[in-house]
Amino acid sequence: MATIQPRTLQGFRDFLPDAMLARESIMDGARAVFRSFGFRPIDTPALEYLDILTGKGGEETDRQLYRFEDHGGRQVGMRFDLTVPLARYVAQHIGKLGVPFKRYHLGTVWRGERAQRGRYREFMQCDFDTIGTSSLVADAEIVIVIHELLRAIDVGPFVIRVNNRKVLGGILARHGIESDAASVLRALDKLPKIGHQGVAAELHDQVGLSSAQSDAILEFAERSGTPDTILSQLAGQVRDSELACQGLEELEQVVHAARAGGVPADRLELDLSIARGLDYYTGTIYETFLVDLPAIGSICSGGRYDDLAGLYTRESLPGVGASLGLDRLLAALEELGRLQTRPTPTQLLVAYFDPHHLHDYLQLATAVRRRGIAVEVYPEPKKLKAQLKYADRQHIPWVLIAGEREFAEGKCQVKELATGESHLLPWTPEGRELAEFLTDRLAGEARS
Amino acid sequence: MATIQPRTLQGFRDFLPDAMLARESIMDGARAVFRSFGFRPIDTPALEYLDILTGKGGEETDRQLYRFEDHGGRQVGMRFDLTVPLARYVAQHIGKLGVPFKRYHLGTVWRGERAQRGRYREFMQCDFDTIGTSSLVADAEIVIVIHELLRAIDVGPFVIRVNNRKVLGGILARHGIESDAASVLRALDKLPKIGHQGVAAELHDQVGLSSAQSDAILEFAERSGTPDTILSQLAGQVRDSELACQGLEELEQVVHAARAGGVPADRLELDLSIARGLDYYTGTIYETFLVDLPAIGSICSGGRYDDLAGLYTRESLPGVGASLGLDRLLAALEELGRLQTRPTPTQLLVAYFDPHHLHDYLQLATAVRRRGIAVEVYPEPKKLKAQLKYADRQHIPWVLIAGEREFAEGKCQVKELATGESHLLPWTPEGRELAEFLTDRLAGEARS
Numbered sequence: 001m002a003t004i005q006p007r008t009l010q011g012f013r014d015f016l017p018d019a020m021l022a023r024e025s026i027m028d029g030a031r032a033v034f035r036s037f038g039f040r041p042i043d044t045p046a047l048e049y050l051d052i053l054t055g056k057g058g059e060e061t062d063r064q065l066y067r068f069e070d071h072g073g074r075q076v077g078m079r080f081d082l083t084v085p086l087a088r089y090v091a092q093h094i095g096k097l098g099v100p101f102k103r104y105h106l107g108t109v110w111r112g113e114r115a116q117r118g119r120y121r122e123f124m125q126c127d128f129d130t131i132g133t134s135s136l137v138a139d140a141e142i143v144i145v146i147h148e149l150l151r152a153i154d155v156g157p158f159v160i161r162v163n164n165r166k167v168l169g170g171i172l173a174r175h176g177i178e179s180d181a182a183s184v185l186r187a188l189d190k191l192p193k194i195g196h197q198g199v200a201a202e203l204h205d206q207v208g209l210s211s212a213q214s215d216a217i218l219e220f221a222e223r224s225g226t227p228d229t230i231l232s233q234l235a236g237q238v239r240d241s242e243l244a245c246q247g248l249e250e251l252e253q254v255v256h257a258a259r260a261g262g263v264p265a266d267r268l269e270l271d272l273s274i275a276r277g278l279d280y281y282t283g284t285i286y287e288t289f290l291v292d293l294p295a296i297g298s299i300c301s302g303g304r305y306d307d308l309a310g311l312y313t314r315e316s317l318p319g320v321g322a323s324l325g326l327d328r329l330l331a332a333l334e335e336l337g338r339l340q341t342r343p344t345p346t347q348l349l350v351a352y353f354d355p356h357h358l359h360d361y362l363q364l365a366t367a368v369r370r371r372g373i374a375v376e377v378y379p380e381p382k383k384l385k386a387q388l389k390y391a392d393r394q395h396i397p398w399v400l401i402a403g404e405r406e407f408a409e410g411k412c413q414v415k416e417l418a419t420g421e422s423h424l425l426p427w428t429p430e431g432r433e434l435a436e437f438l439t440d441r442l443a444g445e446a447r448s
Numbered sequence: 449m450a451t452i453q454p455r456t457l458q459g460f461r462d463f464l465p466d467a468m469l470a471r472e473s474i475m476d477g478a479r480a481v482f483r484s485f486g487f488r489p490i491d492t493p494a495l496e497y498l499d500i501l502t503g504k505g506g507e508e509t510d511r512q513l514y515r516f517e518d519h520g521g522r523q524v525g526m527r528f529d530l531t532v533p534l535a536r537y538v539a540q541h542i543g544k545l546g547v548p549f550k551r552y553h554l555g556t557v558w559r560g561e562r563a564q565r566g567r568y569r570e571f572m573q574c575d576f577d578t579i580g581t582s583s584l585v586a587d588a589e590i591v592i593v594i595h596e597l598l599r600a601i602d603v604g605p606f607v608i609r610v611n612n613r614k615v616l617g618g619i620l621a622r623h624g625i626e627s628d629a630a631s632v633l634r635a636l637d638k639l640p641k642i643g644h645q646g647v648a649a650e651l652h653d654q655v656g657l658s659s660a661q662s663d664a665i666l667e668f669a670e671r672s673g674t675p676d677t678i679l680s681q682l683a684g685q686v687r688d689s690e691l692a693c694q695g696l697e698e699l700e701q702v703v704h705a706a707r708a709g710g711v712p713a714d715r716l717e718l719d720l721s722i723a724r725g726l727d728y729y730t731g732t733i734y735e736t737f738l739v740d741l742p743a744i745g746s747i748c749s750g751g752r753y754d755d756l757a758g759l760y761t762r763e764s765l766p767g768v769g770a771s772l773g774l775d776r777l778l779a780a781l782e783e784l785g786r787l788q789t790r791p792t793p794t795q796l797l798v799a800y801f802d803p804h805h806l807h808d809y810l811q812l813a814t815a816v817r818r819r820g821i822a823v824e825v826y827p828e829p830k831k832l833k834a835q836l837k838y839a840d841r842q843h844i845p846w847v848l849i850a851g852e853r854e855f856a857e858g859k860c861q862v863k864e865l866a867t868g869e870s871h872l873l874p875w876t877p878e879g880r881e882l883a884e885f886l887t888d889r890l891a892g893e894a895r896s
Contacts, residue, residue: 003539003758003759003760003761003762004499004500004759004760005760006500006536006537006539006540006757006760006761007497007500007540008492008493008496008540009493009495009496009497009518009522009524010520012493012495013493014490014491014492014493014537014540014541015489015490015491015492016490016541016544016545017488017489017490017545017551020488020489020490020491021488021489023491024479024489028476031472035793035822036793036817036821036822036823037817037822037823037824038792038793038794038797038822038823038824038844039793040465040468040469040791040792040793041463041465041468041469041472042462042463042464042465042468043462043463043468043471044456044462044463045456045457045460045461045462045570046494046526046556046558046570047457047460047514047558047570048456048457049455049457051452052452052454052455064519066495066516066518066519067516068514068515068516068517069516070457070514070560071512071514071560072458074457076457078494088454089454089462091451091454092454092455092456092462093462093464096464097464097465098838098841098842100826100827100828100838102824103465108494108556110494110495112518112519122493122494122495130827133827133828135827135828137800137806137810137825137827137828138827140810141810141825141827144810144814148814148817148818256807257806257807257810260806260807260808260810260811261810261811261813261814262811262814262815262818309454310451311451311452312451312452312453312454313451313454314451343488344486344488345483345484345486345487345488346486349486352585358585358705358708359704359705359708360708362585362588362589362592362705362708362709363708363709363710365709366592366596366709366710367710369484369485369596370596370710373484374483374484374485374486375484375485375486376485376486376550377585377589378548379548379578379581379583379585379586379589380548380581380583380585390546390548393546394546396486
């Protein structure tokens with residue numbers, strides 16, 4: 001019989017165990033941090049009625065939607081983000097959930113994007129939001145969560161940049177260019193990529209601003225320094241815009257509250273040029289960059305919105321949240337050499353050395369496993385060399401070898417593959433000495 | 449503007465936080481157990497080329513497949529189980545993975561089933577398999593994994609039932625009814641539901657067995673007792689069937705090795721009537737029942753197969769594995785009152801009591817959180833009564849209250865909602881006393 005060629009669709013990925021262990025480790029870490037703040041997990045279906053999804057993310061998103069007719073003749077689509085399902089979810093369940101409603105959601109989403117390097121049609125989002133409160137405490141908490149999250153994942157030095165849409169909104173209004181706000185913001189978002197000259201050209205040629213207007217906006221957006229310096233410099237400049245003043249006041253509160261919540265001064269910056277989510281965010285905006293790899297872009301972004309679920313309910317639900325870019329973060333950590341990948345969770349391979357002692361091996365493996373060590377028993381009594389080769393290939397750090405001689409002496413050999421050193425330990429069915437020895441050595445390795 | 453009615457598709461579910469916390473807790477536990485045996489996580493895409501999926505699970509599965517044409521005109525389908533993707537995956541990657549290859553995979557699958565109570569069109573599977581070895585050590589290990597898994601999840605008393613397809617295969621052959629094997633096995637699988645008389649009638653009327661044949665088969669399948677008793681009784685009876693003898697020998701090895709690996713005698717039974725996966729399993733077969741709720745069916749099932757990936761590669765890949773039925777298990781635990789659901793992970797709510805002390809609250813929350821307690825700061829300075837009501841509704845066990853008086857004294861009040869009792873503790877920005885107090889109390893609760 002002819003075989004079917006095993007292959008995956010373009011833009012879709014198989015995860016091999018080393019990649020998957022790294023993903024699981026970050027997801028576990030993220031869940032633990034979200035829970036430590038009282039964010040509550042939810043999940044929603046992969047498939048939704050098409051009318052729930054279309055028209056929510058703009059024309060491009062509509063085009064990218066995986067859509068079809070199901071068995072019951074219903075028009076359905078696969079979720080393309082976790083925000084639209086969240087809006088539908090809270091509209092449906094907010095009575096049961098109550099407010100403030102803090103939720104996290106780790107889920108797969110699908111977008112039929114044009115295939116290109118580094119762009120996937122299936123990827124994971126890790127969102128967290130606080131719904132149903134306008135309090136800036138929630139805005140500050142998002143900064144604190146991002147900080148704890150990236151500390152826990154151990155990403156190396158990073159900077160969280162905050163802005164507030166009202167500041168730039170007020171400035172634009174003062175210069176009489178509020179009707180062009182979207183195009184101005186879109187141009188400003190390109191600052192890191194095309195630089196001052198490029199943005200100035202775009203503001204002039206495409207948006208139609210005068211040189212004076214363009215200069216004023218750019219001077220504003222490019223301001224840098226500590227949050228306190230910028231805030232005090234600006235306070236005078238925006239005096240005549242109520243909206244900008246309000247934005248500054250909000251930024252100040254968020255920055256100070258975040259610092260109180262343990263975010264060090266050098267990890268939190270104001271950046272008046274960030275303007276993501278053009279039609280969506282209404283207050284605080286967040287982006288997060290790795291100091292050693294800023295070019296990969298923001299790894300955790302979000303902001304405040306006035307009305308999450310207006311399409312599905314008349315109840316007004318303001319909220320604030322952010323999303324960790326898991327795939328981008330993994331790519332960055334890999335590039336920085338900070339990703340500790342290993343092909344298996346196994347810490348000790350018990351060699352199947354002497355068939356008469358299989359039951360001893362199985363007994364010991366269970367005992368040591370229950371003491372917190374990941375133990376694998378090789379399933380076949382192959383030559384020791386083949387079993388060691390397997391351990392080596394899987395990067396299993398320790399191998400236990402016990403044959404007739406060791407059993408006669410009540411001992412076992414524990415071999416460290418990295419050094420080739422062997423240690424002779426007492427063999428007891430409870431495996432206490434062995435487990436303690438390995439716990440100690442493995443903790444030492446993790447530290448070094 | 450008219451709003452869109454927020455709703456989910458029939459057969460699909462939103463998970464509210466309490467249900468999701470229970471799911472996450474079981475999935476976390478399962479992953480930890482799988483890793484402790486050296487099973488390695490993988491993931492595969494939700495969407496596959498249609499020809500990878502069709503014809504692999506029988507006509508019914510083909511009918512239930514969610515399928516459509518994607519943006520590039522490709523015929524695609526959503527995965528309906530994790531076994532077919534695994535077969536495709538190992539065929540594609542086995543050179544990189546090596547054998548034995550032990551993997552686990554927690555993933556969502558989709559089936560457009562006829563909607564009925566308790567049947568979902570989207571559900572989660574938790575599979576674990578060892579690929580590339582015929583050794584019975586791997587078969588025994590599956591029993592040991594099931595045992596550790598259900599111990600870890602704390603499901604209450606359970607029994608793992610094992611069988612071997614070769615035993616019944618040999619018996620059928622001896623009675624000259626091997627060509628009817630599939631229909632006989634299908635009838636025997638109904639023993640728990642329709643009983644002896646029902647199965648006898650089906651074997652006679654539908655399969656066309658003689659009364660003598662039907663009696664012999666049923667006497668065989670209904671045998672019960674300890675594995676050792678059954679094995680010794682049968683040894684004499686199957687002497688003239690080499691296949692049945694081999695099956696018995698295999699069962700004996702699996703049972704003894706599983707016991708060596710810590711599975712107590714009373715949790716492991718032989719059941720010669722179980723015959724799942726008619727065209728698929730070739731050796732050991734597993735089912736697992738909760739002693740207090742057997743009627744809900746097997747919560748963890750699987751078996752050995754000779755050739756996993758024959759449709760995609762000419763390399764012969766035998767394997768053995770099982771699958772934890774997460775949705776069924778959760779339903780069972782809920783029915784048994786063993787599911788500890790709570791709406792939030794928060795253990796301490798810091799009341800936003802005095803706006804002048806917001807920064808103190810945020811500082812303390814971070815400190816206590818870093819000491820392992822899940823802490824939420826209420827985001828608005830509402831009346832204390834409203835904040836306590838929120839805590840009560842979310843089943844948050846402890847609330848911290850500190851206002852001018854407490855700050856003047858360097859203290860804080862910690863209120864236990866279940867008893868109404870308040871405790872006065874020293875307030876320190878490091879939160880050590882508070883964290884130690886709560887850790888102690890929460891551990892006490894978990895024990896009681």
